[in-house]
Amino acid sequence: MNFMEVHHYERKYRELCNKSYKRWANYRFGRRKKRIINCEEFRKKSSLKHIRIVTVSNETKNLCEQMGLNLVEFEEVDQVDWTFDGCDWINRKFQALKTRGGIQTEEKMLAQVSKHYVLLVTKEKLYDPKKTELPICCEILPNSIKLIRKKLLNYNADFNLRISNNMPIKTRHGNYLIDVQWKNSDIPEYISTVLDSIAGIVSHSFF
Numbered sequence: 001m002n003f004m005e006v007h008h009y010e011r012k013y014r015e016l017c018n019k020s021y022k023r024w025a026n027y028r029f030g031r032r033k034k035r036i037i038n039c040e041e042f043r044k045k046s047s048l049k050h051i052r053i054v055t056v057s058n059e060t061k062n063l064c065e066q067m068g069l070n071l072v073e074f075e076e077v078d079q080v081d082w083t084f085d086g087c088d089w090i091n092r093k094f095q096a097l098k099t100r101g102g103i104q105t106e107e108k109m110l111a112q113v114s115k116h117y118v119l120l121v122t123k124e125k126l127y128d129p130k131k132t133e134l135p136i137c138c139e140i141l142p143n144s145i146k147l148i149r150k151k152l153l154n155y156n157a158d159f160n161l162r163i164s165n166n167m168p169i170k171t172r173h174g175n176y177l178i179d180v181q182w183k184n185s186d187i188p189e190y191i192s193t194v195l196d197s198i199a200g201i202v203s204h205s206f207f
Contacts, residue, residue, distance in 0.1 A: 050070070051069075051070060052070050052071075052072050052077070053069050053070060053071050053072070054071075054072055054073070054074055054077055054080055054110065055071070056074065056103055056106035056107055056109075056110055057101070057103060074106070074109065074110065077113065078113065079113055079114075079115060080110065080113050080114040080115065081114075081115050081116065082114070082115070082116045082118065083110055083111060083114040083116070083117045083118065084118050084120060085098075085107065085111075085117070085118070085119055085120070086098075086119065086120055086121070087119050087121060087125065087207070088100060088125070088134055089125050089126070089127045089134070090119060090121050090125055090126065090127060091126070091127035091188070092126075092127075094119075095127075095188045095189075095206065095207065096119055096206070096207040097127075097134060097136065097188075097205055097206060097207070098137075098205050098207055099134050099135060099136060099137040099179070099205040100137070101137075102137050102139070102162065102169070102171070102177045102205075103171070104137060104139070104203050104204065104205040104207075105139050105171070105173070105202055105203040106172075107207075108203060108207070111207070135159070135160075135179035135180055135181050135182075136179070136180040136182065136191065136195070136204055136205055136206065137177060137178070137179055137180075137204065137205040138159070138177070138178050138179075138180055138195060138201050138202075138203065138204045138205070139171055139173075139175045139176070139177055139201070139202040139203045139204075140175060140176050140177075140178055140200050140201050140202060141175055141176075141200045141202065142168070142174070142175065142176050143200075144199070144200025144201070145161070145176070145178075147198075147199065147200050148178070148198055148200050148201060151198045152180065152198075155182070155184055155194060156183045156184045157180055157181060157182045157183060157184070158180075158181055159178040159179055159180040159181065160178065160179050160181075161176060161177075161178050162176070162177040162178065162179065173202075175202055180195070180204075188206050191206065192204065192206045
């Protein structure tokens with residue numbers, strides 16, 4: 001699949017939504033755009049009620065509930081036909097970074113059971129190593145902070161712990177989120193291999 005095909009899928013996805021309801025709700029690239037005016041009207045007119053929807057995002061889940069869509073939990077499905085998602089950047093090898101949401105563990109689980117996995121991107125999301133300054137989000141075990149920092153220092157890398165209200169942000173699994181700043185290399189394969197090798201890191205945001 002090339003980038004033109006990805007844009008084609010995005011257009012088809014919008015057309016599908018517009019046919020089902022005229023008020024387009026667009027969650028993409030981490031910037032939410034709500035244009036839903038009357039959810040009750042959508043419930044009456046929607047032709048998507050027969051479709052079962054799985055989401056690992058709380059924001060998307062809340063929106064689907066407002067619209068009366070048929071939501072099911074991830075544990076209830078063995079396979080997903082289509083998954084649509086966004087990312088922070090993507091390169092021409094279709095390696096992507098999804099760092100802002102911090103739910104990459106569940107997103108990777110969803111991707112693995114999906115028959116078709118489509119990332120919706122625009123040209124500004126194409127990866128340029130000279131411009132990429134985003135950190136890599138990792139979900140880690142709470143008692144592994146010292147170990148991971150020590151290991152990362154061997155690669156001239158470090159991280160910041162995600163904090164909210166002076167407390168570490170916890171995932172739904174009770175783990176912590178860190179943002180790794182990599183200084184030596186922008187090669188995704190190399191960074192991914194290193195992060196995968198460090199005990200205590202549950203997942204990272206390279207796809």
